Amino acid sequence: MRTYQYNYYTPTKIFGGEGAIEHLLPSIQQYGNKVLMVFDSNTAHATGIYDTVVDTFKANGIQWWEYDKVDPNPRLYSVIEGAQLCKDNDVDVVLAIGGGSVIDCSKGIRAAAFYPDLSDYDGLWAWGASGKDIKETLPLVVICTMASTGSEMDGGAVIINEHTHQKGGSFHGDLFLPNVSILDPCFTYSVPPRHVAAGVADIFIHTSETYLDGGDGTYLVDGFAEAIMRTCVKYGPIALADPKNFEARQNLQWAAPWAINGLVRAGRTSGWTLHGMQHPMGAYHDIIHGQGLAILMPRWMKYILGKGNTVEKFAQYGVNVFGIDANLPQQEIAEKAIDATADFFFNKLQIPSTLSAIGMTDEHFEEMAADAARGSFMFYVPLTKEEIIEIYKQCL
Amino acid sequence: MRTYQYNYYTPTKIFGGEGAIEHLLPSIQQYGNKVLMVFDSNTAHATGIYDTVVDTFKANGIQWWEYDKVDPNPRLYSVIEGAQLCKDNDVDVVLAIGGGSVIDCSKGIRAAAFYPDLSDYDGLWAWGASGKDIKETLPLVVICTMASTGSEMDGGAVIINEHTHQKGGSFHGDLFLPNVSILDPCFTYSVPPRHVAAGVADIFIHTSETYLDGGDGTYLVDGFAEAIMRTCVKYGPIALADPKNFEARQNLQWAAPWAINGLVRAGRTSGWTLHGMQHPMGAYHDIIHGQGLAILMPRWMKYILGKGNTVEKFAQYGVNVFGIDANLPQQEIAEKAIDATADFFFNKLQIPSTLSAIGMTDEHFEEMAADAARGSFMFYVPLTKEEIIEIYKQCL
Secondary structure: OOOOEEEEEEEEEEEEEOOHHHHHHHHHHOOOOEEEEEEOHHHHHHOOHHHHHHHHHHHOOOEEEEEOOOOOOOEHHHHHHHHHHHHHHOOOEEEEEEOHHHHHHHHHHHHHOOOOOOOOHHHHHHHHHHOOOOOOOOOEEEEEOOOOOOHHHOOOOOEEEOOOOEEEOOOOOHHHOOOEEEEOHHHHOOOOHHHHHHHHHHHHHHHHHHHOOOOOOOHHHHHHHHHHHHHHHHHHHHHHHOOOOHHHHHHHHHHHHHOOOOOOOOOOOOOOHHHHHHHHHHHHOOOOHHHHHHHHHHHHHHHHOOOOOHHHHHHHHHHHHHOOOOOOOHHHHHHHHHHHHHHHHHHHOOOOOOOHHHOOOOOOHHHHHHHHHOOHHHOOOOOOHHHHHHHHHHHO | OOOOEEEEEEEEEEEEEOOHHHHHHHHHHOOOOEEEEEEOHHHHHHOOHHHHHHHHHHHOOOEEEEEOOOOOOOEHHHHHHHHHHHHHHOOOEEEEEEOHHHHHHHHHHHHHOOOOOOOOHHHHHHHHHHOOOOOOOOOEEEEEOOOOOOHHHOOOOOEEEOOOOEEEOOOOOHHHOOOEEEEOHHHHOOOOHHHHHHHHHHHHHHHHHHHOOOOOOOHHHHHHHHHHHHHHHHHHHHHHHOOOOHHHHHHHHHHHHHOOOOOOOOOOOOOOHHHHHHHHHHHHOOOOHHHHHHHHHHHHHHHHOOOOOHHHHHHHHHHHHHOOOOOOOHHHHHHHHHHHHHHHHHHHOOOOOOOHHHOOOOOOHHHHHHHHHOOHHHOOOOOOHHHHHHHHHHHO
16 A cells, blocks of 8 residues: 555546536637537537537637548547648647547547658557657547546547557547546437447446455545446436436536546556456447446456455445445345446446347457457456456356 | 536646655756745654755755745735745746645745735735736645645635735636645654644535535535545544554545545535635634634534525435434434534544634624625525624634
8 A cells, every 4th residue: 555656637627517618619719720620420410519619610710620430439540530631731729529439539630640641550550559759739629428438538548450450548648638628418418328328337337447456545536436436326327217317417427537537546556457358349349338348347246256355345336336235244245236237237227238239249259358368467356368258258 | 406517627737645756856847947945844844855855956956945934824925925035036936845824825926926016015915816917827836744725736825914814715716726736645644633633624624615515416526525524534533543544644635635626516506604704713813724614613504404405415414424324314314413523523633622722712703704794695504794703602
């Protein structure tokens, strides 16, 4: 405990609440008047954001270029196409309108706009993954339309190398923190139910990855983490049943960034086990990130129960997140916590409960597990490639 | 609920944990090599920070000037004296070493260094209080030696106008957020017990001021607030009994900024009732801020119990902060919560329980209450001047 240090840095300026988009124009104008707008076309139109933004830009002499070709799991080619638009038009600021995919892609773009040769795919990938030679990025303003990845207040981006099937935290660091993020809960009303559920699972698991992953003496940040997870448990099902429930949407949207921005991390190690196993899945199959995580989590918990301090930690989680009776034996609480996790994801949030239900087969288990195993020395409970394959199989 | 908006902005870079002072030199050097060091002499020497800093500066060609005349409740004359040193020596960056008083005073200094005529006391006071003409401030690096006000990650400063006995949030806003804060829990080991206790009460009451003060649908941030208050309840007594308990010191030190930096505020009004009543006390008597707040809180709670939604809110607080049985009647839980609050402050933290015990008389109750009543329309439960006097009397 005594040896750790921690950093915390989140300079993103947040404007939250209904009507927060009124802060868009000054947020843009502080950086200039040439904007690359990166967006998901369906969402931007369904929410009315597109029209609002374009009207605002027209009325105020802002020039803009549009890029709406970001895949659900963004690939490096999108980063290159967006960055080319920035270079060609001397863009001052990137405006991301969307959820994690659009924001992550925009983070890649804001850096790649400074990369000398955008035809050098492999060079750009290595440059982004290392980050050490990235000296500046374009300003980034975000209008967030999903409660999910927390990318709106975080310095990470997950981009796929479509040549090598690598998926990972490329383009990350302080230079990638958005400058401004606008969080209007009403903009999340039109998110399709399966994405609402996957988003809630993503928030929950961002938090649990850190919370469950070792560390002791972290009473304060454990409390923060439990508050986020309880918020998911309380409001996830409400947002599904009543999509325009403002209170549910606001609490979920504000929970998302705190799950990832470092609040729950200070003072502990964090191995990101489930992300380590899920990212290779996303690199081979176009699945929804939060669904993949949710399918893995209860099987993984069951697999590692009894190893390290898992019984004690899962019991704390069961009591403080799901309200399981603290007077039961620890082992029983831990088992009930695993069941409650599965019930939350697969019944309450109606997330498909198996990999086959989301269109996956065992075809790439070997490669995926090999990829995941490379980082598994950092896992909460370290896993071999064979063990990872076994967990994948239990999820089929 | 649906009409609110909120902002959140905390760009302070935090380096936390044992040995975090290793980040001092680059934190300073990014701004220049001429430093005004504002510090509490006792603390800076008792902790060894003074020697460490001076050795580091000598070895790296950093020039520094020293200002160690900050009162426990900092007054404007200190702001002026510090700012004069900055002007005379073309200082690049202010380094604050201390707790809330030193940090708040340094915030005044970083702005006043740009005020044209430091002999214009009244003009400077008005300029700081309004803030609208403050366009720039000197960079501010903090080495925090107390878990208390949270000024190390907040844009506010409380300065006293010794001419008019006004105490308030002068010199506040985004330009006053520290650029870097270094939080080494070991630097808080030597804080005298009465200041440890007052600091814990300050953290607790910063949180409760927001938490108890109205708002609904704030489940997530209520959870954050409860985690901070539980941390005070758990670790305050441990830090008193075992001053070098790292875990207690770390949790308390990291709780302090989150109690004040906006985390627990998003989406609610916040009337800061106890601060409204305490600041006039501090302007007339050199009392310890957290002691004054703690003495007021249980009397104030008892006085307003039954008005507005206090029963329901105090009951939630009793259950989630003090673990009172949720199955009892709401009124009974609320009453027990008030008792638990008094027990926490006056028994567990050993804070003097009356105003007379900290040297106050009723001499200035009229003026103090008149001052407090000016802002009381914002209070959780609005109070007249006479009601405020009545509460003061119950605290005598």
